[in-house]
Amino acid sequence: EVQLVESGGGLLQPGGSLRLSCAASGFTFNNYWMHWVRQAPGKGLAWVSRINGDGDGSSTRYADAVKGRFTISRDNAKNTIYLQLNNVRAEDTAVYYCVRGLRSGATFYFDFWGQGTLVTVSS
Amino acid sequence: SSELTQPPSVSVSPGQTARITCSGEAMPKKYAYWYQHKSGQAPILIIYEDTKRPSGIPERFSGSTSGTTATLIITGAQVEDEADYHCYSTDINGNHVFGGGSKLTVL
Secondary structure: OOEEEEEOOEEEOOOOOEEEEEEEEOOOHHHOEEEEEEEOOOOOEEEEEEEOOOOOOOOEEEOOOOOOOEEEEEEOOOOEEEEEEOOOOHHHOEEEEEEEEEEEOOEEEEEEEOOOEEEEEOO | OOOEEOOOEEEEOOOOOEEEEEEOOOOOOOOOEEEEEOOOOOOEEEEEOOOEOOOOOOOOEEEEEEOOEEEEEEOOOOHHHOEEEEEEEEOOOOOEEEEOOEEEEEO
């Protein structure tokens, strides 16, 4: 059974830093692209970042809203991905979901999601 | 990036057919995906590649497309189908795009 378990969320002040983790199990982790998707209060889902499978995690991509502030990484030995949040802003307040990705031709999509971890940015 | 437009809410009585639309410029060229999201739970993929249903998803869920609009159809909606439904696709530049979500009420 595929499981994705996020952790690391919490309350932090604007300008602060936090690292989210996502522990994966039930599938061959390094074969899959992994993503972070977030949902701000009262808003829709928004894609945040992705990191390639194929073992080396060398290909990453970010939404414009977080580029230069957030960093995605993975540790295949631990079946875990991370999202380092730096210089956070109030608008980064959201539930952050760890998501497994698939490709259909040129389209990436998501087949399994974690339960999410809440990040609140407030002074 | 391009937008995907969904109605904020849809209401039906139990047993009726619910239709939730998702409109976007890139729809004719890109697949649509649908996710069911109940409060406090992980979102679930219910339709992929416009019309396909993953294993374990009830047959009452189906998808269709026409021009720039994808539609999620729930035939014989049940009370347990109450949830937020999100469409997803990619735009012509490969950006990941979600619709704003539609709250389905069955009562």
